[in-house]
Amino acid sequence: MQDVSDKIGEIVGFDKNGCYWVSLSVCESVTNAILHGNREDAEKKVRLKFTILKDRLIIRVQDEGKGFDEQRLPNPLDPQNTLKPSGRGILYVRSFMDDVKYRPLTDGGWEVCMEKRLNCPKGDANDH
Secondary structure: OHHHHHHHHHHHOOOHHHHHHHHHHHHHHHHHHHHHHOOOOOOOOOEEEEEEOOOEEEEEEEEOOOOOOHHHOOOOOOOOOOOOOOOOHHHHHHHHOOEEEEEEOOOOOEEEEEEEEOOOOHHHHHHO
């Protein structure tokens, strides 16, 4: 999964840091889909789709879970939560990506759609 994400990042012209942050966002989202969405049920699938457009990279992670209410998630920046070993994945994804949306799927399941803007044409990635 990380190798694919890194390669796609390179294809669209992200620098090494950009590739890292996109890969980390993909990893966090897939981990959440497995652990929280599908509740580690090996019978349930997680789907990952990359779409490259002229101005942005769109990444969709879909699970077969029931979803969640973002408003009910504990605040990861609250002092009582800062030392907990988990609970910051969504915060990280929102920090690293330009747009993040969560939504239920019509056939059941849940999706996170993440977008990262492409700042320059592929050939000019190293000039900035």
